[in-house]
Amino acid sequence: MARWVVGLVIALASIYGNAHADCADVSNVTGWSYVDNHTIILYQYSKPIALLKVPWCYIYSTSQIRLLKTYMCSWDKILVDGNVCDVNELKRL
Numbered sequence: 001m002a003r004w005v006v007g008l009v010i011a012l013a014s015i016y017g018n019a020h021a022d023c024a025d026v027s028n029v030t031g032w033s034y035v036d037n038h039t040i041i042l043y044q045y046s047k048p049i050a051l052l053k054v055p056w057c058y059i060y061s062t063s064q065i066r067l068l069k070t071y072m073c074s075w076d077k078i079l080v081d082g083n084v085c086d087v088n089e090l091k092r093l
Helices: 002-018
Strands: 023-025 033-037 039-045 047-053 065-067 071-073 076-079 081-087 088-093
Touching: 023 047, 023 088
Parallel strands: none
Antiparallel strands: 023 071, 033 039, 039 047, 047 088, 065 076, 076 081
């Protein structure tokens, strides 16, 4: 029984350890660029500041993107063409 519990604790620690959220200050975002149907890069003037992945919503080069917070982390939400979408990955650049 003890081995099973230790194994479960190690498995959960590795899952949650890899799922840490990267966060970024997006209060000064001036634009974004299209990478693919689920990925965009946010810019502050010409400097890329964050990469966002939105796997459950489609993003097009003509999409309207609206950030709902000034400080974002993975699993926060954005609006894509009026639809609420979960950001499952945010990486500061």
